[in-house]
Amino acid sequence: MKKSIRILIADDHAIVRRGLKALLATEKDMAVVGEAENGAEAVEKAAALAPDVILMDIVMPELDGIEATRRVTAERPETRVLVLTSFAADDKVFPAVKAGALGYLLKDSSPDQLLEAIRQVHRGEPSLEPSIARKVLQELSHPGGGAGKPTADPLTARELEVLRLISQGLSNKEIASKIFVAEWTVRSHVSNILGKLHLASRTQAALYALKSGLASLEDVPPG
């Protein structure tokens, strides 16, 4: 007999969890093994129950769904995460995908779409709502095309400082000397900055800093 897909539902709204349970109860190849009402509980229950698939809401108290996804997929990569959310915004989609979510579906998707998405991610195949898939493809084909859009993961104060220094044309070594850290630390900051802003190069980062007012042309030394 084929094993059921074991599913954990993580959503802070009891009514939504109930609705999902009612839907999944109609499917012979699916079994809800647990529920979580916040991201921290999702991580705990994922470790305890070892579900095949987690239906993960994003906006939850204690720990959001993106961080919960990151922790779950780091600890147990065989658990697939299908994000189920009201948000189609870039600042949720890309962090969710980067955190390891294999699927991303909006909450107003049809029952059939949801059931198919669960089966797809269980097989290890990505499942993205068509409008989400377009955004991701656009980002892949034009890296940095989404540059500058607000992210769910804002730059830290140190990252902002490094970004300003990049826009002044300083090398990693010069930045490290200026802010009294090791050069590898600066490389790490630069990597985080490019990742958070969906940028592909220092040049794009410098332009972003100028465009967003973090730096001005007066700061740029004469070439």
Added chain:
Amino acid sequence: MRILIADDQRHARSGLRALISATLPQPDIREAADGLEAERLCEEFEPDLVLMDVRMPREDGLAATRWIKARLPRTRVLVLSIQPGNRADALAAGADGFACKCDTPDSLLAQLRSLGLPVRAEDPGL
């Protein structure tokens, strides 16, 4: 009992339908995905109770509540929202009650009882 569930989230509507089916006697349930559809169905269906989400496309739940209470004063409207802060606005719009979506189902059932609905205890096996 005629019940209208108005929420743009399909799974929220399913959850409310499951809860109502388990706790109210022989409910006749209809669903609306936005405020305008809720108003249209209220005119046709004249529900005893509307479970009304606030944030919906085309017309929000507060505007729909005002519309419904002006035309169907005997229809009870329980506004549901993820923002507890919407309570005052919901009551000002004429809602008969307010519940936060993060409340437990028991808490929601208590609200329905306070509106005079014949809510029975939920079967713990469900």
